[in-house]
Amino acid sequence: MLALATLALMAGAAIAVQASINAQLGVLLHSSLLGTAVAFAVSCLVSVFAIAVAVRHYPTLATIQSVPWYLWCGGLLSAFGVGLFYFLIPRMGVGSMMSFALTGQILVAVVSSHFGWFDLPAKPVSLLRGLGVAALLAGIVLINWE
Template sequence: MNYFSWLALLAGAAIGIQAGMNAQLGVLLKSPLLSAAVTFIVACCCVLIVVAITTRQLPSLTSVQSVPLHLWFSGAISAFGVASFYFLIPRMGVGPMMSFALTGQLLVAMLVSHFGWFDLPIKPISFSKCMGVLAMVAGIVLINRA
């Protein structure tokens, strides 16, 4: 595994820990939406600090204006996903929730890659990828078996 693979593994682990922590925050605050708001405020502050430290030049106004309108709304998708995690984890548990969430992520990621949406590299769906999805679904059935 290379550096990027390890970083991706750590990012996934961080999401698993963060989801459980913020779900508990939502339970204690009696609002998964408030928990999501707190999460995004803290995350925004952290990212702004890193941007301030590492960014040498901000994008030009022309660059900002050239961004397609739909890309500015990805935060709404994040808010839905994060708030859904915090709502569902206390009801389902972290393991089952993450197994379903990961399945949704991988299925959509395969479609995004297959069609090259958002100008990303095209990676066609293959037989081996389909077999991997079937193995993953079988794993989810086993993980969530009572």
Template sequence: MNIFALLAFLAGTTIAVQMAMNAQLGSALKSPMLASVCAFFSAVVVTALAVVFTVRDYPSINTVKTVPVYLWFTGGLLSALAISMFYYLIPRMGLGAMISFALSGQLLVAVLCGHFGWFDVPQKPVNFPKLMGVAALISGVVLINSEH
């Protein structure tokens, strides 16, 4: 396993832990939306501090002006929607079930994005082994969520 795969794996583990903790916060506060606000607020504070201490070369105003307006907001809107849904769903369906379905959606969209090169990601055509991987993933989700 290379260092990037290991870092991606560790990122996934932190996502699962933060989801469980913030879903617990949402249950305690009786509001998944309030838990999302808390999560995003703390994320903004930590990320802003990381930027202050690590970024040395900020983009010019001309560079900033060239960024399409939708890129400034769409990612945050989608994050807020997804995270709030996760915090709502985890207490109702369990962490494993929720993550298995969420990862399935992520992987299917990732394969399509790679195949078509959407959002400027490197183009990686779908082939038979990838299709078998998707089938294995769907089979795994069915097995993870079976009651027997």
């Protein structure tokens, strides 16, 4: 579990750094949308390379067709969320933006886990988890208090 937690922390750190870099790219290019497009183009190239190197068995057409339509919408949500990151970071600062963004992620994750959305394991909201959410919200206030 410690190794997974370490990887998760590294993923969060990578997102904060890449968001800052790409937000500045958008500022210098005078378009947060262009910064988003560049980020996704590079991500696409890296993903295609990783697939070519790592994937040995590709899904069949029947498997692809069996995927529910709403599971194909992740890219839309990514473009929306990432585009907003690059738009808001130069206006709010990376600390404030990340604190609000992470709060949104955790709140939706808690609700999603409670109901077991997308066939993922259900983890009902408990008193302890509710206190954690309250502490998170208090942290957002303290981080952004001025």
